[in-house]
Amino acid sequence: MSTTTWLRHRQPDGAAATRGLWRFASPPAAFRLAGQLRPWAIALAAVTAVIGLYVGLLVAPTDHQQGEAYRIIFVHVPAAWLSMVLYVAMAFWSAVGWVFNTRVSSLLARAIAPTGALFTFLALWTGALWGQPTWGTWWVWDARLTSELILLFLYLGVMALQSAIDDPLRGDRAGALLTLVGVVNVPVIYFSVQWWNTLHQGASVSFRSAPTMAAPMLAGMLLCTVALWAWAVAVVLQRLRTLILQREADAAWVRALLAPHQTGVAR
Amino acid sequence: MGRVFLTVLHRDLQLAFRRRSDVWTTLSFFLVAASLFPLAVSPERDTLRGMAPGILWVAALLSSTLSLGRLFALDHADGTLEQLLLSPEPLSLIVLSKVVAHWLVSGLPLVLLSPLLALQYDLPTPAIAVLTGSLALGTPVLSLVGAIGAALTLGLQGGGVLVNLLVLPLLVPVLIFGAGSVVAHGSGQGLAAHFYLLAALLAFTLVVAPWAAAHSLKVSVG
Numbered sequence: 001m002s003t004t005t006w007l008r009h010r011q012p013d014g015a016a017a018t019r020g021l022w023r024f025a026s027p028p029a030a031f032r033l034a035g036q037l038r039p040w041a042i043a044l045a046a047v048t049a050v051i052g053l054y055v056g057l058l059v060a061p062t063d064h065q066q067g068e069a070y071r072i073i074f075v076h077v078p079a080a081w082l083s084m085v086l087y088v089a090m091a092f093w094s095a096v097g098w099v100f101n102t103r104v105s106s107l108l109a110r111a112i113a114p115t116g117a118l119f120t121f122l123a124l125w126t127g128a129l130w131g132q133p134t135w136g137t138w139w140v141w142d143a144r145l146t147s148e149l150i151l152l153f154l155y156l157g158v159m160a161l162q163s164a165i166d167d168p169l170r171g172d173r174a175g176a177l178l179t180l181v182g183v184v185n186v187p188v189i190y191f192s193v194q195w196w197n198t199l200h201q202g203a204s205v206s207f208r209s210a211p212t213m214a215a216p217m218l219a220g221m222l223l224c225t226v227a228l229w230a231w232a233v234a235v236v237l238q239r240l241r242t243l244i245l246q247r248e249a250d251a252a253w254v255r256a257l258l259a260p261h262q263t264g265v266a267r
Numbered sequence: 268m269g270r271v272f273l274t275v276l277h278r279d280l281q282l283a284f285r286r287r288s289d290v291w292t293t294l295s296f297f298l299v300a301a302s303l304f305p306l307a308v309s310p311e312r313d314t315l316r317g318m319a320p321g322i323l324w325v326a327a328l329l330s331s332t333l334s335l336g337r338l339f340a341l342d343h344a345d346g347t348l349e350q351l352l353l354s355p356e357p358l359s360l361i362v363l364s365k366v367v368a369h370w371l372v373s374g375l376p377l378v379l380l381s382p383l384l385a386l387q388y389d390l391p392t393p394a395i396a397v398l399t400g401s402l403a404l405g406t407p408v409l410s411l412v413g414a415i416g417a418a419l420t421l422g423l424q425g426g427g428v429l430v431n432l433l434v435l436p437l438l439v440p441v442l443i444f445g446a447g448s449v450v451a452h453g454s455g456q457g458l459a460a461h462f463y464l465l466a467a468l469l470a471f472t473l474v475v476a477p478w479a480a481a482h483s484l485k486v487s488v489g
Contacts, residue, residue, distance in 0.1 A: 150436050150439055153432070153435075153436035154436050154437075156432065157432045157433045157436060160429055160432055160433075161419060161420070161429065161433060164420070164423050164424065164425065164426070164429055165423060170486055170487065173486040174419045174483065174486050174487065177415075177419065177479065177482060177483055177486060178415075178419060178433060180479075181415055181437065181479055182436075182437065184475070185437050185440075188440050188468070189436075189437075189439050189440055192439065192440035192443045192444060192464075193439070193443065195443075196443040196444075196447055
């Protein structure tokens with residue numbers, strides 16, 4: 001009880017008294033941590049992206065069945081993984097924000113949503129680009145495609161709800177609740193779509209029966225996964241910093257932080 | 268606890284009965300929406316028979332989400348909802364009672380009307396029975412999950428459109444198993460699996476949705 005009550009209070013100078021990870025529940029501490037982690041994430045993303053794309057596009061052999069078109073998996077597969085991982089991360093931080101009333105957790109959930117939606121869209125888009133030469137169609141109502149599309153709708157719903165609510169705290173909590181309802185429903189949707197599809201027609205292409213990959217292909221894909229993951233972390237942290245500044249605009253530490261930049265427009 | 272449930276149920280039904288036009292609007296929308304498809308696609312009987320389960324289910328889905336605005340909005344506007352939130356009785360129970368009233372007013376008429384529309388689509392009699400049964404099992408889920416969306420969008424600008432965006436993706440499983448039961452029955456696979464899954468969804472949402480909707484109401488009003 002005492003933990004949650006003091007977390008709600010504004011702490012002007014970063015809650016120096018608190019220990020452990022709880023320290024970062026305070027907006028200034030989280031702001032600083034995000035600022036420190038961001039360059040590392042960007043550097044990691046840049047390095048792994050260059051190596052991963054080099055391995056994927058130049059070293060990895062041409063697939064004997066799919067030709068060169070398969071190379072889109074170096075973006076497609078990491079994007080599809082991240083789209084799901086980010087939804088679970090969003091749900092996790094929503095739950096933490098809901099239970100402990102920590103504002104930074106809710107802001108982090110808010111910050112994740114657009115990146116998650118972007119990766120879902122990227123997975124669908126690159127999937128369509130891959131499907132056209134390989135399956136001969138941009139889109140099939142396959143179980144995976146359909147559930148990914150519904151995942152995009154869930155992201156859009158959460159973002160639409162958050163932006164429709166003017167009161168920031170109500171927006172945080174409403175978005176968190178919808179995210180959690182969605183995360184409960186995601187497995188249900190996934191299995192329903194799978195059963196629906198298999199009941200009607202056999203899946204034309206199954207990912208499970210794919211041939212085992214050559215080592216450079218796997219290495220390239222894992223490197224690209226690390227790259228996109230690090231990039232997602234960097235973008236989310238940057239968005240988190242912006243959201244914190246926006247939310248805490250009246251706090252003394254933000255005014256002190258921004259004071260050198262806006263002389264004359266002092267509030 | 269049972270008395271609160273019955274009191275709220277009685278009150279909501281009475282209010283709906285006094286404003287019958289709302290009920291008729293939902294029903295008419297269901298009728299009109301379902302009647303548009305033969306005009307748009309093809310009046311050919313074989314095509315219609317194949318499309319009927321899907322179309323009637325989608326029409327039921329849309330008309331039921333369309334009527335979600337009424338679930339809490341009127342009580343919110345006149346302050347009744349705040350009184351209900353202050354009540355010492357469990358809020359989930361009150362929400363459940365309102366959802367049951369909503370289903371009786373907007374879901375049950377759809378179920379009762381669906382055989383007529385199914386006839387227009389030239390469905391054979393056993394398929395009509397299956398369709399009506401699937402709607403009877405599925406429409407309560409629409410009201411239950413819809414209550415969460417209605418509570419979250421309470422009092423928002425453009426909430427009516429937003430609630431569709433929130434609720435419809437969550438209702439995909441109901442649509443799949445509901446419409447799928449008729450197709451499975453027609454193709455000789457038997458409908459037990461689909462009906463069990465619909466019943467499981469109903470049982471699951473019956474437990475979770477009133478609780479989630481109650482929390483949403485506290486977020487929106489409290």
